[in-house]
Amino acid sequence: MTDIFDEVDEDLRRDRMAALWKRWGGLILAAAIVVVLATAAVTFWKRQQAAQRAESTAALAQAVSTAPTDPKGTADNLAAYATKADASHARLAVLEEAAARVQAGDAVGAVALYDRIAQDASADQLTRDTAALRAATLRFDQLPPADAIKALQPLAAPNAPFSSLARELIALATAKSGDRAGAAKLFDQLAQDQTTPTGVAQRAREMAQRYRGEN
Numbered sequence: 001m002t003d004i005f006d007e008v009d010e011d012l013r014r015d016r017m018a019a020l021w022k023r024w025g026g027l028i029l030a031a032a033i034v035v036v037l038a039t040a041a042v043t044f045w046k047r048q049q050a051a052q053r054a055e056s057t058a059a060l061a062q063a064v065s066t067a068p069t070d071p072k073g074t075a076d077n078l079a080a081y082a083t084k085a086d087a088s089h090a091r092l093a094v095l096e097e098a099a100a101r102v103q104a105g106d107a108v109g110a111v112a113l114y115d116r117i118a119q120d121a122s123a124d125q126l127t128r129d130t131a132a133l134r135a136a137t138l139r140f141d142q143l144p145p146a147d148a149i150k151a152l153q154p155l156a157a158p159n160a161p162f163s164s165l166a167r168e169l170i171a172l173a174t175a176k177s178g179d180r181a182g183a184a185k186l187f188d189q190l191a192q193d194q195t196t197p198t199g200v201a202q203r204a205r206e207m208a209q210r211y212r213g214e215n
Contacts, residue, residue: 071103091123095131102138111135126161133162140169145177164190164200171204175211184211 078097082090098113117123117131136151143151148169155166167190175183187208191201 071100072106075100075104075106075109087122091117091120091127095127098131098134107138111138114138129155129161133165136166136169140173145173148173148176158195164193164196168200168204171207175207180211180213184208187211 075097078093078100082093082097085093094113094117098110098117101107101110101113114131114135118128118135120128123131132151133155136148136155139151140148152166152170152173154160156163156170160166167186171183171186171190174186184207187204190196191204191208193201196204
């Protein structure tokens with residue numbers, strides 16, 4: 001008897017499944033197709049993005065390749081490239097363009113480009129700080145020491161990526177103002193800071209000795 005009941009149950013299950021499939025099968029197939037198409041679309045999009053990034057990177061490398069022999073031409077090529085590139089590649093192109101402008105003797109143009117990146121809220125902090133430090137470095141000799149120090153202070157914060165370099169420039173600006181003792185103190189602090197990179201610390205020790213009159 002058990003076998004008969006089992007067969008009846010199996011038939012009922014088949015009937016219910018057939019009814020459910022008749023009612024919902026089309027929707028289930030449609031949903032499955034949507035999932036497959038969506039997955040394929042995402043995969044295709046990712047491949048397209050990767051290909052575009054590779055193409056954009058290659059174009060950027062090509063634009064930079066003439067920098068050693070023709071910095072102005074390189075800067076112009078990078079400026080044109082930046083107008084067509086995606087945001088991240090465009091920012092990188094502007095940074096490279098600024099460097100090429102410096103090589104071409106156009107420090108004013110380079111500073112303007114660095115300022116643009118430094119003030120770009122959509123750029124990451126490292127990129128903005130890189131641009132700000134380069135602009136401050138180019139302006140260093142033209143600005144009064146107090147203005148140079150003011151511009152460098154945000155970059156000298158303890159957790160800032162270029163804190164040590166900014167502090168080194170602040171110490172130099174302090175010396176430029178005529179405060180040799182203050183400069184020696186700042187260089188000493190920089191040299192003794194455990195977070196200061198080795199090369200910067202070595203320079204700081206030497207500068208501290210110089211401004212103390214030890215050599």
